[in-house]
Amino acid sequence: MSGRLEVWLFAAQRLSAMILAPLVLLHLATMIYAVQDGLSAAEILGRTRGSVFWGGLYALFIAAASVHGAIGLRAVLREWTPLRGAGVVAMAFCVAILALGWRAVAAIT
């Protein structure tokens, strides 16, 4: 069982990385483009409000980041701390990032 979990986590880590790579680039490019006319809440909300594209993109971004970060955190905790139950901590981290991130996405769309 343990072996299958590790392999699933390996697959999830790679898959989330594949999703994150283009999204991070798109996010950075958008930021550079957005600040050209001065950065303001109104300007950002004007782009994201009611936009299925930006809402969906950031919802996916957060899903991938929460999975990717949590799996990495689990490895760090297991190797660098004597903590037992690193998986539980990582799972809680994943859920927290998902909840906070999706809440933020809901607020700007």
Place this chain on the structure above:
Amino acid sequence: MSAMDEAAKTLQVDIWRGGAQGAFQSFTVPHEVSQTVLDVVTYVQRRLDPTLSYRFSCRVGMCGTCAMMVNGRPRWTCRTHVDRIADDGRIAIAPLRNFPVIKDLAVDMTAFFDKWRDAGARFQPRDGAADSFANVDPNSPARRAASDAIECIGCGICHAACDVVSWNPDYLGPAALNRVWTLVNDERDADPAAHLAPVAGDAGCHACHSQQGCAVHCPNSLSPTASIAGLKRQTLAALFRGQL
């Protein structure tokens, strides 16, 4: 002869003495042409202090018994020339990292080889003694993958170089996993896919960070990292096939 010439002809050698608790002891050893680190240790043991404990056998880079930390790096001492690694005439020689020290430069390899057993790194023949020789195509992808990893002499240098081993004592380690990779690619093995389950656990191939300390230090220029990456791919394929 000037003092400088004299200094050039000697080496200052610091050698670890004791067990896990111990200290470096300094020796002055004559510098010879084509001298190896093993020559230096042997000189100390035979001429200066017969109580020095160390391990060696073949002296020609085949047996894998003489690995030690030399100036902080794991090396096969019989094939490491002093001229290549001496730091201003100084050499520090210590027992292999990540291994329990028995005494001085001799380490306990038991746990290391137990991991080979735990990883299932044992060839299980498909054919019996009565069967004829297996014809293995030397150019098949599997045979090529096995060939790239097969020349391991079991010296433990990769195990000493691996930070994941130092963080997680249960980690099977680059040597055992590299050996399993050769078996996964051995068409003579009774069940190559069966070798994947023992290395798919949380102390197996997925614990590797692909840092490549093993590949940098392997005296035979193998890349256990590449073998472990192969195991990661194969375990994923086995999972999707329902074989894990």
